Amino acid sequence: MIFTNFIQNRRSVRLFQTKYLDDDMKSSVNNAIERVLDEEKSSGIDIKPIYSGFEVYNELDGKAGYSGVMVKAPAYISLKYKEINPANKIYGAFQMEKLITRLIGLGLDICWITLEPGPTPEKVKLFGDDAEFIEYIVAIGYAEEKKPFTPEATSGRKEVSEIVFGDEPFKSISIEELNRRGLLDIFSSIRFAPSHKNLQPWKFVVSNDKVSLYILNNESIDISLGDAGIIMYYFYELAHGSGIKSEWEICDLNTKVEDYVLLAEYKL
Ligand SMILES: Cc1cc2nc3c(=O)[nH]c(=O)nc-3n(C[C@H](O)[C@H](O)[C@H](O)COP(=O)(O)O)c2cc1C
Structure with a gap:
Protein backbone atom coordinates (compact mmCIF):
# COMPACT_ATOMS: atom_id res chain seq x y z
CA MET A 1 0.00 0.00 0.00
CA ILE A 2 1.43 3.39 -0.82
CA PHE A 3 2.24 5.51 2.21
CA THR A 4 -0.39 8.20 1.59
CA ASN A 5 -3.15 5.56 1.51
CA PHE A 6 -1.64 3.95 4.59
CA ILE A 7 -2.04 7.11 6.71
CA GLN A 8 -5.57 7.71 5.53
CA ASN A 9 -6.60 4.14 6.37
CA ARG A 10 -4.72 3.82 9.66
CA ARG A 11 -7.25 3.31 12.48
CA SER A 12 -6.91 2.69 16.21
CA VAL A 13 -8.22 -0.72 17.29
CA ARG A 14 -9.62 -1.05 20.79
CA LEU A 15 -11.19 -4.54 20.66
CA PHE A 16 -8.67 -7.34 20.27
CA GLN A 17 -9.01 -11.10 19.94
CA THR A 18 -7.64 -13.00 22.97
CA LYS A 19 -5.11 -14.75 20.70
CA TYR A 20 -1.47 -14.34 21.83
CA LEU A 21 1.25 -13.56 19.26
CA ASP A 22 3.03 -16.73 18.07
CA ASP A 23 6.83 -17.14 18.15
CA ASP A 24 7.30 -16.09 14.50
CA MET A 25 5.31 -12.92 15.03
CA LYS A 26 7.17 -12.15 18.28
CA SER A 27 10.48 -12.46 16.49
CA SER A 28 9.26 -10.15 13.68
CA VAL A 29 8.15 -7.61 16.29
CA ASN A 30 11.49 -7.89 18.13
CA ASN A 31 13.36 -7.32 14.85
CA ALA A 32 11.23 -4.30 13.99
CA ILE A 33 11.94 -2.82 17.45
CA GLU A 34 15.68 -3.45 17.10
CA ARG A 35 15.77 -1.75 13.70
CA VAL A 36 14.07 1.37 15.07
CA LEU A 37 16.30 1.43 18.17
CA ASP A 38 19.43 1.19 16.00
CA GLU A 39 18.75 4.65 14.57
CA GLU A 40 20.35 7.86 15.84
CA LYS A 41 16.88 9.35 16.49
CA SER A 42 16.31 6.65 19.16
CA SER A 43 19.31 7.66 21.26
CA GLY A 44 17.12 9.14 24.04
CA ILE A 45 14.54 6.35 24.25
CA ASP A 46 14.02 2.65 24.80
CA ILE A 47 11.22 0.50 23.39
CA LYS A 48 10.32 -2.92 24.81
CA PRO A 49 7.72 -5.55 23.97
CA ILE A 50 5.56 -7.12 26.70
CA TYR A 51 4.03 -10.35 25.47
CA SER A 52 2.12 -11.22 28.67
CA GLY A 53 -0.40 -8.57 27.75
CA PHE A 54 -3.28 -9.65 29.96
CA GLU A 55 -1.17 -9.14 33.10
CA VAL A 56 -0.57 -5.55 31.97
CA TYR A 57 -4.28 -5.14 31.31
CA ASN A 58 -5.25 -6.49 34.75
CA GLU A 59 -2.82 -4.12 36.46
CA LEU A 60 -3.76 -1.00 34.48
CA ASP A 61 -7.50 -1.57 34.08
CA GLY A 62 -9.19 1.57 35.43
CA LYS A 63 -5.79 3.32 35.65
CA ALA A 64 -4.74 3.97 32.04
CA GLY A 65 -6.30 5.09 28.78
CA TYR A 66 -8.98 7.77 28.43
CA SER A 67 -10.86 8.10 31.76
CA GLY A 68 -9.31 4.83 32.92
CA VAL A 69 -10.71 2.81 30.01
CA MET A 70 -7.80 0.48 29.38
CA VAL A 71 -7.55 -1.36 26.05
CA LYS A 72 -7.25 -5.14 26.57
CA ALA A 73 -4.66 -6.64 24.24
CA PRO A 74 -2.50 -9.80 24.13
CA ALA A 75 0.69 -7.68 23.96
CA TYR A 76 1.93 -4.14 24.48
CA ILE A 77 4.99 -2.12 23.61
CA SER A 78 6.39 0.36 26.11
CA LEU A 79 8.06 3.65 25.25
CA LYS A 80 10.62 4.84 27.81
CA TYR A 81 12.47 8.16 27.85
CA LYS A 82 16.06 7.81 29.10
CA GLU A 83 15.61 11.32 30.49
CA ILE A 84 12.44 13.41 30.60
CA ASN A 85 12.87 16.31 28.17
CA PRO A 86 10.96 17.68 25.14
CA ALA A 87 13.32 16.18 22.52
CA ASN A 88 12.95 12.68 23.95
CA LYS A 89 9.16 13.02 24.09
CA ILE A 90 9.03 14.27 20.49
CA TYR A 91 11.47 11.72 19.05
CA GLY A 92 10.02 8.96 21.24
CA ALA A 93 6.63 9.41 19.57
CA PHE A 94 8.29 9.90 16.15
CA GLN A 95 10.13 6.57 16.45
CA MET A 96 7.17 4.75 18.01
CA GLU A 97 4.89 5.81 15.16
CA LYS A 98 7.55 4.63 12.68
CA LEU A 99 7.55 1.27 14.47
CA ILE A 100 3.72 1.23 14.36
CA THR A 101 3.71 1.60 10.57
CA ARG A 102 5.97 -1.47 10.40
CA LEU A 103 3.86 -3.46 12.88
CA ILE A 104 0.73 -2.70 10.86
CA GLY A 105 2.72 -3.91 7.84
CA LEU A 106 3.20 -7.22 9.70
CA GLY A 107 -0.60 -7.56 9.97
CA LEU A 108 -0.98 -6.34 13.56
CA ASP A 109 -3.53 -3.86 14.85
CA ILE A 110 -2.61 -1.20 17.37
CA CYS A 111 -3.78 1.50 19.77
CA TRP A 112 -1.70 4.10 21.61
CA ILE A 113 -2.52 4.18 25.35
CA THR A 114 -1.79 7.14 27.62
CA LEU A 115 -0.61 6.23 31.12
CA GLU A 116 -1.00 8.38 34.21
CA PRO A 117 2.08 10.55 34.68
CA GLY A 118 4.60 9.73 37.39
CA PRO A 119 5.51 6.46 39.12
CA THR A 120 2.02 5.29 40.16
CA PRO A 121 1.95 2.03 42.21
CA GLU A 122 0.54 0.07 39.23
CA LYS A 123 3.26 1.38 36.90
CA VAL A 124 5.99 0.60 39.46
CA LYS A 125 4.66 -2.97 39.77
CA LEU A 126 4.89 -3.40 35.98
CA PHE A 127 7.94 -1.35 35.07
CA GLY A 128 9.97 -0.99 38.31
CA ASP A 129 12.39 1.95 38.27
CA ASP A 130 11.40 2.78 34.67
CA ALA A 131 7.82 3.65 35.75
CA GLU A 132 8.23 7.44 35.83
CA PHE A 133 9.89 7.44 32.38
CA ILE A 134 7.05 5.56 30.64
CA GLU A 135 4.06 7.70 29.66
CA TYR A 136 2.72 5.66 26.74
CA ILE A 137 2.33 2.05 25.80
CA VAL A 138 0.92 0.74 22.54
CA ALA A 139 -1.52 -2.17 22.51
CA ILE A 140 -0.84 -4.71 19.74
CA GLY A 141 -2.70 -7.79 18.55
CA TYR A 142 -5.39 -8.85 16.12
CA ALA A 143 -8.63 -6.91 15.85
CA GLU A 144 -11.82 -8.62 16.90
CA GLU A 145 -13.79 -9.38 13.75
CA LYS A 146 -16.41 -6.75 13.10
CA LYS A 147 -20.04 -7.81 13.06
CA PRO A 148 -21.46 -7.52 9.55
CA PHE A 149 -22.95 -4.12 8.69
CA THR A 150 -21.27 -2.28 11.60
CA PRO A 151 -20.23 1.10 10.20
CA GLU A 152 -16.51 1.87 10.16
CA ALA A 153 -15.54 3.87 13.28
CA THR A 154 -13.98 7.05 11.97
CA SER A 155 -12.58 10.09 13.72
CA GLY A 156 -12.90 13.31 11.72
CA ARG A 157 -9.86 15.35 10.79
CA LYS A 158 -9.26 19.06 10.25
CA GLU A 159 -9.06 20.32 6.67
C1 LIG B 1 -0.21 10.07 21.80
C2 LIG B 1 -1.53 9.35 21.71
C3 LIG B 1 -2.17 8.89 22.86
C4 LIG B 1 -3.37 8.18 22.77
N1 LIG B 1 -3.96 7.69 23.91
C5 LIG B 1 -5.08 6.91 23.80
C6 LIG B 1 -5.67 6.32 24.97
O1 LIG B 1 -5.19 6.47 26.09
N2 LIG B 1 -6.78 5.56 24.80
C7 LIG B 1 -7.36 5.34 23.57
O2 LIG B 1 -8.36 4.64 23.49
N3 LIG B 1 -6.84 5.92 22.44
C8 LIG B 1 -5.70 6.67 22.54
N4 LIG B 1 -5.15 7.23 21.40
C9 LIG B 1 -5.78 7.00 20.09
C10 LIG B 1 -6.43 8.29 19.56
O3 LIG B 1 -7.59 8.59 20.31
C11 LIG B 1 -6.76 8.12 18.08
O4 LIG B 1 -5.58 7.92 17.37
C12 LIG B 1 -7.47 9.33 17.50
O5 LIG B 1 -8.70 9.53 18.17
C13 LIG B 1 -7.74 9.18 16.01
O6 LIG B 1 -8.49 8.02 15.74
P1 LIG B 1 -7.95 6.89 14.77
O7 LIG B 1 -6.59 6.46 15.29
O8 LIG B 1 -8.93 5.77 14.83
O9 LIG B 1 -7.86 7.50 13.40
C14 LIG B 1 -3.97 7.96 21.49
C15 LIG B 1 -3.33 8.43 20.34
C16 LIG B 1 -2.13 9.11 20.44
C17 LIG B 1 -1.46 9.57 19.19
Whole structure:
Protein backbone atom coordinates (compact mmCIF):
# COMPACT_ATOMS: atom_id res chain seq x y z
CA MET A 1 0.00 0.00 0.00
CA ILE A 2 1.43 3.39 -0.82
CA PHE A 3 2.24 5.51 2.21
CA THR A 4 -0.39 8.20 1.59
CA ASN A 5 -3.15 5.56 1.51
CA PHE A 6 -1.64 3.95 4.59
CA ILE A 7 -2.04 7.11 6.71
CA GLN A 8 -5.57 7.71 5.53
CA ASN A 9 -6.60 4.14 6.37
CA ARG A 10 -4.72 3.82 9.66
CA ARG A 11 -7.25 3.31 12.48
CA SER A 12 -6.91 2.69 16.21
CA VAL A 13 -8.22 -0.72 17.29
CA ARG A 14 -9.62 -1.05 20.79
CA LEU A 15 -11.19 -4.54 20.66
CA PHE A 16 -8.67 -7.34 20.27
CA GLN A 17 -9.01 -11.10 19.94
CA THR A 18 -7.64 -13.00 22.97
CA LYS A 19 -5.11 -14.75 20.70
CA TYR A 20 -1.47 -14.34 21.83
CA LEU A 21 1.25 -13.56 19.26
CA ASP A 22 3.03 -16.73 18.07
CA ASP A 23 6.83 -17.14 18.15
CA ASP A 24 7.30 -16.09 14.50
CA MET A 25 5.31 -12.92 15.03
CA LYS A 26 7.17 -12.15 18.28
CA SER A 27 10.48 -12.46 16.49
CA SER A 28 9.26 -10.15 13.68
CA VAL A 29 8.15 -7.61 16.29
CA ASN A 30 11.49 -7.89 18.13
CA ASN A 31 13.36 -7.32 14.85
CA ALA A 32 11.23 -4.30 13.99
CA ILE A 33 11.94 -2.82 17.45
CA GLU A 34 15.68 -3.45 17.10
CA ARG A 35 15.77 -1.75 13.70
CA VAL A 36 14.07 1.37 15.07
CA LEU A 37 16.30 1.43 18.17
CA ASP A 38 19.43 1.19 16.00
CA GLU A 39 18.75 4.65 14.57
CA GLU A 40 20.35 7.86 15.84
CA LYS A 41 16.88 9.35 16.49
CA SER A 42 16.31 6.65 19.16
CA SER A 43 19.31 7.66 21.26
CA GLY A 44 17.12 9.14 24.04
CA ILE A 45 14.54 6.35 24.25
CA ASP A 46 14.02 2.65 24.80
CA ILE A 47 11.22 0.50 23.39
CA LYS A 48 10.32 -2.92 24.81
CA PRO A 49 7.72 -5.55 23.97
CA ILE A 50 5.56 -7.12 26.70
CA TYR A 51 4.03 -10.35 25.47
CA SER A 52 2.12 -11.22 28.67
CA GLY A 53 -0.40 -8.57 27.75
CA PHE A 54 -3.28 -9.65 29.96
CA GLU A 55 -1.17 -9.14 33.10
CA VAL A 56 -0.57 -5.55 31.97
CA TYR A 57 -4.28 -5.14 31.31
CA ASN A 58 -5.25 -6.49 34.75
CA GLU A 59 -2.82 -4.12 36.46
CA LEU A 60 -3.76 -1.00 34.48
CA ASP A 61 -7.50 -1.57 34.08
CA GLY A 62 -9.19 1.57 35.43
CA LYS A 63 -5.79 3.32 35.65
CA ALA A 64 -4.74 3.97 32.04
CA GLY A 65 -6.30 5.09 28.78
CA TYR A 66 -8.98 7.77 28.43
CA SER A 67 -10.86 8.10 31.76
CA GLY A 68 -9.31 4.83 32.92
CA VAL A 69 -10.71 2.81 30.01
CA MET A 70 -7.80 0.48 29.38
CA VAL A 71 -7.55 -1.36 26.05
CA LYS A 72 -7.25 -5.14 26.57
CA ALA A 73 -4.66 -6.64 24.24
CA PRO A 74 -2.50 -9.80 24.13
CA ALA A 75 0.69 -7.68 23.96
CA TYR A 76 1.93 -4.14 24.48
CA ILE A 77 4.99 -2.12 23.61
CA SER A 78 6.39 0.36 26.11
CA LEU A 79 8.06 3.65 25.25
CA LYS A 80 10.62 4.84 27.81
CA TYR A 81 12.47 8.16 27.85
CA LYS A 82 16.06 7.81 29.10
CA GLU A 83 15.61 11.32 30.49
CA ILE A 84 12.44 13.41 30.60
CA ASN A 85 12.87 16.31 28.17
CA PRO A 86 10.96 17.68 25.14
CA ALA A 87 13.32 16.18 22.52
CA ASN A 88 12.95 12.68 23.95
CA LYS A 89 9.16 13.02 24.09
CA ILE A 90 9.03 14.27 20.49
CA TYR A 91 11.47 11.72 19.05
CA GLY A 92 10.02 8.96 21.24
CA ALA A 93 6.63 9.41 19.57
CA PHE A 94 8.29 9.90 16.15
CA GLN A 95 10.13 6.57 16.45
CA MET A 96 7.17 4.75 18.01
CA GLU A 97 4.89 5.81 15.16
CA LYS A 98 7.55 4.63 12.68
CA LEU A 99 7.55 1.27 14.47
CA ILE A 100 3.72 1.23 14.36
CA THR A 101 3.71 1.60 10.57
CA ARG A 102 5.97 -1.47 10.40
CA LEU A 103 3.86 -3.46 12.88
CA ILE A 104 0.73 -2.70 10.86
CA GLY A 105 2.72 -3.91 7.84
CA LEU A 106 3.20 -7.22 9.70
CA GLY A 107 -0.60 -7.56 9.97
CA LEU A 108 -0.98 -6.34 13.56
CA ASP A 109 -3.53 -3.86 14.85
CA ILE A 110 -2.61 -1.20 17.37
CA CYS A 111 -3.78 1.50 19.77
CA TRP A 112 -1.70 4.10 21.61
CA ILE A 113 -2.52 4.18 25.35
CA THR A 114 -1.79 7.14 27.62
CA LEU A 115 -0.61 6.23 31.12
CA GLU A 116 -1.00 8.38 34.21
CA PRO A 117 2.08 10.55 34.68
CA GLY A 118 4.60 9.73 37.39
CA PRO A 119 5.51 6.46 39.12
CA THR A 120 2.02 5.29 40.16
CA PRO A 121 1.95 2.03 42.21
CA GLU A 122 0.54 0.07 39.23
CA LYS A 123 3.26 1.38 36.90
CA VAL A 124 5.99 0.60 39.46
CA LYS A 125 4.66 -2.97 39.77
CA LEU A 126 4.89 -3.40 35.98
CA PHE A 127 7.94 -1.35 35.07
CA GLY A 128 9.97 -0.99 38.31
CA ASP A 129 12.39 1.95 38.27
CA ASP A 130 11.40 2.78 34.67
CA ALA A 131 7.82 3.65 35.75
CA GLU A 132 8.23 7.44 35.83
CA PHE A 133 9.89 7.44 32.38
CA ILE A 134 7.05 5.56 30.64
CA GLU A 135 4.06 7.70 29.66
CA TYR A 136 2.72 5.66 26.74
CA ILE A 137 2.33 2.05 25.80
CA VAL A 138 0.92 0.74 22.54
CA ALA A 139 -1.52 -2.17 22.51
CA ILE A 140 -0.84 -4.71 19.74
CA GLY A 141 -2.70 -7.79 18.55
CA TYR A 142 -5.39 -8.85 16.12
CA ALA A 143 -8.63 -6.91 15.85
CA GLU A 144 -11.82 -8.62 16.90
CA GLU A 145 -13.79 -9.38 13.75
CA LYS A 146 -16.41 -6.75 13.10
CA LYS A 147 -20.04 -7.81 13.06
CA PRO A 148 -21.46 -7.52 9.55
CA PHE A 149 -22.95 -4.12 8.69
CA THR A 150 -21.27 -2.28 11.60
CA PRO A 151 -20.23 1.10 10.20
CA GLU A 152 -16.51 1.87 10.16
CA ALA A 153 -15.54 3.87 13.28
CA THR A 154 -13.98 7.05 11.97
CA SER A 155 -12.58 10.09 13.72
CA GLY A 156 -12.90 13.31 11.72
CA ARG A 157 -9.86 15.35 10.79
CA LYS A 158 -9.26 19.06 10.25
CA GLU A 159 -9.06 20.32 6.67
CA VAL A 160 -5.72 21.40 5.18
CA SER A 161 -6.91 25.03 5.38
CA GLU A 162 -7.37 24.67 9.15
CA ILE A 163 -3.83 23.46 9.79
CA VAL A 164 -1.62 25.02 7.09
CA PHE A 165 -0.98 28.75 6.85
CA GLY A 166 1.09 31.26 4.88
CA ASP A 167 4.09 33.29 5.89
CA GLU A 168 2.56 35.42 8.65
CA PRO A 169 1.19 33.20 11.42
CA PHE A 170 -1.64 32.28 10.92
CA LYS A 171 -2.77 33.79 7.60
CA SER A 172 -4.28 31.49 5.04
CA ILE A 173 -2.32 30.11 2.11
CA SER A 174 -3.98 29.12 -1.15
CA ILE A 175 -4.29 25.51 -2.23
CA GLU A 176 -2.69 26.55 -5.57
CA GLU A 177 0.35 27.91 -3.76
CA LEU A 178 0.73 24.69 -1.72
CA ASN A 179 0.41 22.68 -4.92
CA ARG A 180 2.98 24.87 -6.68
CA ARG A 181 5.40 24.30 -3.79
CA GLY A 182 4.86 20.51 -4.00
CA LEU A 183 3.40 20.42 -0.48
CA LEU A 184 -0.33 19.91 -1.06
CA ASP A 185 -0.22 16.11 -1.28
CA ILE A 186 1.93 15.93 1.84
CA PHE A 187 -0.42 18.06 3.96
CA SER A 188 -3.52 16.38 2.50
CA SER A 189 -2.17 13.06 3.83
CA ILE A 190 -0.55 13.99 7.13
CA ARG A 191 -3.74 15.66 8.35
CA PHE A 192 -4.89 12.06 9.04
CA ALA A 193 -2.13 11.52 11.62
CA PRO A 194 -3.44 10.18 14.94
CA SER A 195 -3.30 12.34 18.06
CA HIS A 196 -4.21 12.22 21.74
CA LYS A 197 -8.04 12.44 21.92
CA ASN A 198 -7.89 13.29 18.21
CA LEU A 199 -7.17 16.92 19.20
CA GLN A 200 -4.86 17.48 16.20
CA PRO A 201 -3.01 20.22 18.12
CA TRP A 202 -0.84 21.32 15.19
CA LYS A 203 -0.52 24.27 12.82
CA PHE A 204 2.03 24.65 10.04
CA VAL A 205 3.34 27.87 8.55
CA VAL A 206 4.88 27.58 5.09
CA SER A 207 7.39 30.31 4.28
CA ASN A 208 9.91 30.70 1.45
CA ASP A 209 12.59 28.40 2.76
CA LYS A 210 10.96 26.37 5.53
CA VAL A 211 7.92 24.77 7.10
CA SER A 212 7.39 25.71 10.77
CA LEU A 213 5.39 23.48 13.10
CA TYR A 214 3.42 25.18 15.88
CA ILE A 215 1.77 23.19 18.62
CA LEU A 216 -1.13 23.98 20.94
CA ASN A 217 -0.06 25.00 24.41
CA ASN A 218 -3.31 25.28 26.37
CA GLU A 219 -3.33 23.02 29.48
CA SER A 220 0.04 21.41 29.15
CA ILE A 221 2.38 21.36 26.20
CA ASP A 222 3.52 17.92 27.35
CA ILE A 223 0.47 16.21 25.92
CA SER A 224 1.08 17.86 22.54
CA LEU A 225 4.75 16.85 22.30
CA GLY A 226 3.93 13.24 21.42
CA ASP A 227 1.36 14.35 18.85
CA ALA A 228 3.98 16.69 17.38
CA GLY A 229 6.48 13.82 17.06
CA ILE A 230 3.88 11.73 15.24
CA ILE A 231 2.98 14.35 12.63
CA MET A 232 6.69 15.23 12.22
CA TYR A 233 7.29 11.57 11.40
CA TYR A 234 4.64 11.50 8.67
CA PHE A 235 5.77 14.85 7.24
CA TYR A 236 9.37 13.61 7.18
CA GLU A 237 8.51 10.34 5.39
CA LEU A 238 6.34 12.02 2.76
CA ALA A 239 8.72 14.95 2.23
CA HIS A 240 11.62 12.53 1.73
CA GLY A 241 9.43 10.50 -0.63
CA SER A 242 8.87 13.70 -2.67
CA GLY A 243 12.59 14.52 -2.76
CA ILE A 244 12.44 17.27 -0.07
CA LYS A 245 15.21 15.70 1.97
CA SER A 246 15.87 17.65 5.11
CA GLU A 247 15.66 17.12 8.89
CA TRP A 248 13.39 18.65 11.53
CA GLU A 249 15.20 21.05 13.87
CA ILE A 250 13.57 21.40 17.29
CA CYS A 251 13.21 25.04 18.46
CA ASP A 252 13.69 26.47 21.95
CA LEU A 253 9.91 26.56 22.66
CA ASN A 254 10.03 30.31 23.50
CA THR A 255 8.26 31.68 20.41
CA LYS A 256 4.53 31.93 21.03
CA VAL A 257 1.78 32.87 18.59
CA GLU A 258 -1.73 33.00 20.03
CA ASP A 259 -2.15 29.71 21.95
CA TYR A 260 0.58 28.00 19.96
CA VAL A 261 4.33 27.48 20.47
CA LEU A 262 6.88 27.21 17.67
CA LEU A 263 8.13 23.64 18.05
CA ALA A 264 10.23 22.70 15.03
CA GLU A 265 11.35 23.82 11.58
CA TYR A 266 12.00 21.87 8.39
CA LYS A 267 14.12 23.53 5.69
CA LEU A 268 12.71 23.31 2.17
C1 LIG B 1 -0.21 10.07 21.80
C2 LIG B 1 -1.53 9.35 21.71
C3 LIG B 1 -2.17 8.89 22.86
C4 LIG B 1 -3.37 8.18 22.77
N1 LIG B 1 -3.96 7.69 23.91
C5 LIG B 1 -5.08 6.91 23.80
C6 LIG B 1 -5.67 6.32 24.97
O1 LIG B 1 -5.19 6.47 26.09
N2 LIG B 1 -6.78 5.56 24.80
C7 LIG B 1 -7.36 5.34 23.57
O2 LIG B 1 -8.36 4.64 23.49
N3 LIG B 1 -6.84 5.92 22.44
C8 LIG B 1 -5.70 6.67 22.54
N4 LIG B 1 -5.15 7.23 21.40
C9 LIG B 1 -5.78 7.00 20.09
C10 LIG B 1 -6.43 8.29 19.56
O3 LIG B 1 -7.59 8.59 20.31
C11 LIG B 1 -6.76 8.12 18.08
O4 LIG B 1 -5.58 7.92 17.37
C12 LIG B 1 -7.47 9.33 17.50
O5 LIG B 1 -8.70 9.53 18.17
C13 LIG B 1 -7.74 9.18 16.01
O6 LIG B 1 -8.49 8.02 15.74
P1 LIG B 1 -7.95 6.89 14.77
O7 LIG B 1 -6.59 6.46 15.29
O8 LIG B 1 -8.93 5.77 14.83
O9 LIG B 1 -7.86 7.50 13.40
C14 LIG B 1 -3.97 7.96 21.49
C15 LIG B 1 -3.33 8.43 20.34
C16 LIG B 1 -2.13 9.11 20.44
C17 LIG B 1 -1.46 9.57 19.19
